[in-house]
Each structure stands twice: as C-alpha cells, then as structure tokens.
Amino acid sequence: MTKEGLDRGPIDEFDRKILDVLAEDGRMSITDLAERVGLSKTPCLARFRRLLSTGYIEGFKAILNPAKMELDHVAFTEVKLTQTDEKALSAFNAAVKKIKEVEECHMIAGRFDYLLKVRTRDIRRYRLILGESISGLPYVASTSTNVAMETVKESGNSFGKMKG
Template sequence: MQLELDRFDHAILRVLAADGRVSATELARRIGLTKSPTQARMKRLEAAGVITGYGARLDPIRMGLAHVAFVEVKLSDTRESALQAFNRAVLAVPEVEECHMIASRFDYLLKVRTADIQDYRRVLGEKLSTLPFVASTSTHVAMESVKEARG
C-alpha cells in the first residue's frame, strides 16, 4: 500500500535528498514545523520504506571511475527462473551501477561504470558476458553526463 504524503512530507523528502546530514532542528525550521512532529514524520517515512537510507553522494570521476557505458543485454531464455538467475548474478557485479529490465528488443539495460575503456572491456569479457543466460550484449559509451540522479 502506498503511503499518503502531504506537503510537509514532500518538503522533508526534498530537503533530505539535497542534504541528508541536515539536523532535525534545521530540517524542522526549513519545512515550517517544530522539531518533534518533524522527527515523528521522518520516523513514519522511514518505517513505511519511503526513506530507505542515508548516504554520501560520491564523485565517481574523482574516484577514478570516469568511464560510463550503457549495455543492452539480450538473454537466451526469459522464463522466470532464468530472469531470477540473471537478477541474482548481476547484483554481485560491483561495476554495474544500475540494472533495469526493459520491454524492448533486448531484455536488460545496465549502467556500468569503470576507470576506462580497457577496464570496461575486462568487465564485459570476464563478468557481464558470463552472467547466466546472456546471449548477446551491445554497448553504448557515454561521452558526457548531462544529468544524473541525485537522491
């Protein structure tokens, strides 16, 4: 069941998405409530799974991970057991930043982040191509990131 969110809940989520380290007092001030109801709302949002965690946003380029590739993956079998096997295996590949099942001429779209093209080639050959039921892949290399998700 989806939790009903009001304007204060949305305000809390906007502030936390921009600054997950904001204090409860400062958060309350920014959304126009006192600290106690703000904290109660945060706990409700956490308990309902709307807030799934808190973390730091990292700069992948400064971490030496400037190469981004989007990989179309076509499976040889799309029965439920094959999909489950692929899903479990892809979760274990740290270079895969995102994995989406797609309704298209291919089955999955992966966002893969590596240091450079040579590192990507290694990940493709040693990890992605060996995932269960992978029949073929097609790679699209990103030249520039114009907008990426931010919480």
C-alpha cells in the same frame, strides 16, 4: 491523516517537503529540517521516523566524485537473454547484483531485456568486465554497448521536487 502525520496512510504535503529537502541534503539536522518545512521539531522527527520505517526513505549514502576516484568511464550495456521465464530472470538478477562495476540494472520492455549502467576507470577495464563478468551472466545471449561521452545530469537517487 492525523495532525502530526503519525498514521501509516499516504504521504501529505509536509511529508513531500521533508523528502524534497532531504533529497537535497540528507545530512541536515532535524532542527534545520523542521525549520525548512515549517514544522516544530517533535512532529518533524515523528514524520521523519515514519518515512524511514515505511520505506519512503531507504537510507543515506555519500555521493562520491567518480572523476576523483578515476571511475569516470560510463558504459550502458544492453543485454538480451536467451529466455525470459521467471527462472532465467531470477538467476540473472541475483548474479548481476554481485558485479560491483554495475551501478544500475533495469529490466526493459523493448528490443533487449536489461540495461546496465557500468562504471569503470577506462575502456580496457570495461572490456574486461564485459568479457569476464557480464557476458558470463546466466542466460545472456548477447550484449551491445553504448559509451557515455559526457554526463550532463546525474542525480543519484534524488527525485527533485515530489509531485502529489
């Protein structure tokens, strides 16, 4: 890697520091970011742009308060498919992305095929989404729901301190 980290190779310790700081505060100015990671402004900006253009940083978003928006009911839905060939997986993946209440969707290696994190205002709304949207997704054989009683830790998409 060059002194300023301008090549397209693997990330180094300065890049990891930049990512750690931005994960805590993505609205920080480049000047403040440079100061926090121990670089001058120009090389910090170059690294920031490279991390953005190479996909290490996918974007920026506001982290909303679900309780204030009356969206603090969280259910985790286990989904078992009727088949798991590529056609079925692709169809399910495309369709589940269209359900706005599905906050996360993970393909699972285990006793079921997908785990969905579903956020709604209450159990009635969840039941409606389950019955009218999730159960009707392509190739769904069965679902099982676990309701979160309390959120102890939720980090959004911040990974904390990055390891080498």
